[in-house]
Amino acid sequence: MPELPEVEVVRRGLERWISGRRIREVEVLHPRAVRRHLAGGEDFAAALAGHRVGVPHRRGKYLWIPLTDGLSVLAHLGMSGQLLVQPGDAPDERHLRVRIRFEDAVSPSDTELRFVDQRTFGGLSLHPSVPLDPDGLPDVIAHIARDPLDPAFDDEAFHQALRRRRTTVKRALLDQSLVSGVGNIYADEALWRSRLHYERPTATLTRPRTSELLGHVREVMRAALDVGGTSFDSLYVNVNGESGYFDRALDAYGREGEPCARCGTAIRRNPWMNRSSHYCPRCQRPPRLT
DNA sequence: CTTCGATCCTGGTAGC
DNA sequence: TGCTACCAGGATCGAA
Numbered sequence: 483m484p485e486l487p488e489v490e491v492v493r494r495g496l497e498r499w500i501s502g503r504r505i506r507e508v509e510v511l512h513p514r515a516v517r518r519h520l521a522g523g524e525d526f527a528a529a530l531a532g533h534r535v536g537v538p539h540r541r542g543k544y545l546w547i548p549l550t551d552g553l554s555v556l557a558h559l560g561m562s563g564q565l566l567v568q569p570g571d572a573p574d575e576r577h578l579r580v581r582i583r584f585e586d587a588v589s590p591s592d593t594e595l596r597f598v599d600q601r602t603f604g605g606l607s608l609h610p611s612v613p614l615d616p617d618g619l620p621d622v623i624a625h626i627a628r629d630p631l632d633p634a635f636d637d638e639a640f641h642q643a644l645r646r647r648r649t650t651v652k653r654a655l656l657d658q659s660l661v662s663g664v665g666n667i668y669a670d671e672a673l674w675r676s677r678l679h680y681e682r683p684t685a686t687l688t689r690p691r692t693s694e695l696l697g698h699v700r701e702v703m704r705a706a707l708d709v710g711g712t713s714f715d716s717l718y719v720n721v722n723g724e725s726g727y728f729d730r731a732l733d734a735y736g737r738e739g740e741p742c743a744r745c746g747t748a749i750r751r752n753p754w755m756n757r758s759s760h761y762c763p764r765c766q767r768p769p770r771l772t
Numbered sequence: 773c774t775t776c777g778a779t780c781c782t783g784g785t786a787g788c
Numbered sequence: 789t790g791c792t793a794c795c796a797g798g799a800t801c802g803a804a
Contacts, residue, residue, distance in 0.1 A: 483797065514781085543798075561797055562782085577782090601781045603798065649775070658799075666797065756777080757797055 484559040486542060486629055486663030487706035492565050493545050496538040499567040500547075500595055504534045504585040515579035515597060518556075518622070519607035529608055530555065530582070539617045542629045542662025548618040552611050556620045560603025566596045580606055629663035630699050641692040644684035651687065652680035652759065655699070664699060667735045668706075670760045672699040674734035679766045680759045686769070705731060734760040 484492075508530045510516055510523035519526045535555075536548035546554040557565065566575070570583065571590040580597040587594060597606055609620035628635045643660055644651075654660055655669040664672070673680055675698035676691070687695070709731070733743050738751035742762040751758045 485798095558798080560781090560799085599781095600783070601796085603781065647774085653776090656798085755797090756779095758795090 483561050483665055483667060484543065484563065485665035485668050485703075486540075486631065487668075487703050487710055489540055489543050489545055489559060489663075490631075490707055491710040492559070493538045493540045495567065496545070496547065496565065496595075499593065500535055500584070501537050502534065505530050505532065505582060506585045506587070507531060507583045509581040509583075510579070511581065512579040512602065514602045515599060515605050516607060518605050526606070526608060529553075536618075539619075541619065541623065541632070542626050542658055543665070544620075544623050544626060544662075546609075546618070546620050546623075548611075552618070553608055554611060554618050554620050556607050556609055556623065557597070558604050560599065560601065560605070562601040563597065563599040563604030566598055567593050568596050570594045576600075626658050627660055627662045630661060630696055631663070631703060635661075637693065637696055640696065641687070641689055644687055644692060647684045649684055650680065651678055651682045651684050651695070652754070654684045661699075663703070666757055667732070668699065668702050670735045671702045671732060673766065674760075674762060675702065677765045679768045680754065680761060682769050734762065736760065 508527035510527055513523050516523045516526045521529075530549070533549040533551075533553075536550075538545055538547045540546075544556060544558055546556045548554045557563075559565070562577075569591040570587055570593065575596065575598045577598050577600045578596055579599050579602070582595040582597075584592075584594065586592070597604075599605075607622075609622050611618040612621050612624050640661060644654055647654060647660075649657075652669050652673060655664045655672065656666070670680070672695060676695045678691075678695065734749055737749040737760060739748050741747065742749055742765060745762065745764050747762055747764040749760055750763050751760050
């Protein structure tokens with residue numbers, strides 16, 4: 483599942499392969515992939531044609547590609563989305579949803595951009611920027627908080643927000659209006675590293691504990707970025723987050739029944755919010771019920 | 773205002 | 789073999 487590191491790898495790949503190119507033609511093959519573009523698929527395709535694309539930006543799990551007139555193409559990968567740079571004559575993927583061809587593609591094997599998404603939770607859309615925003619942040623994601631790797635992320639404000647909230651620490655990590663880019667995988671990993679149970683009330687976290695947690699979030703994301711970021715300089719921008727390379731480095735997520743790397747106790751998986759939480763029952767003690 | 777559960781989607785797999 | 793049930797889960801929406 484693409485979380486911040488996977489999306490950042492995609493962003494870098496796009497910067498390398500499509501920045502500066504002019505769009506010739508857009509093909510929308512599945513309406514659901516552009517459902518957040520309220521004017522519809524035909525409008526989306528027509529609006530993009532002729533634009534030159536700028537340098538892709540990212541906030542949390544969203545990335546956007548600025549066009550020339552204050553508009554940006556916003557992309558979210560959802561659970562299974564991929565942005566692929568493929569030769570134009572490569573066979574269509576089974577779940578190809580949108581194809582973007584460029585003016586500079588003269589031979590059939592020259593590259594195009596493809597949005598592929600099996601479960602169609604992701605999508606593309608076109609939006610104006612927040613006025614005066616230096617990065618051209620699309621207005622529809624103005625409510626998304628900065629992510630922990632953003633130099634402007636405010637650790638102290640985050641801590642204060644946690645203290646005010648009446649919620650639990652994992653819910654807070656997944657709340658994209660508090661901190662963005664963290665999904666189920668990196669939440670479980672950061673909590674394991676911090677020896678925090680997922681149901682710990684955020685109001686009980688001390689400032690040092692919050693700092694430690696943020697530090698572990700950053701560590702695990704940077705580790706994933708280091709591994710995933712090494713492969714993008716090939717022809718394909720091929721990142722869907724499954725990334726068979728990083729999962730060997732995970733300590734909690736997907737490790738049910740395997741020994742905790744710290745204490746050897748079997749990792750547990752509990753149902754949680756229609757998904758799962760993975761944790762070490764010994765290192766990550768549940769909070770006392772009040 | 774905050775909190776929280778239901779919902780969208782499809783392919784893979786477990787179980788009968 | 790063929791069917792059903794369940795699972796993965798980010799973001800949004802509406803209820804409380």
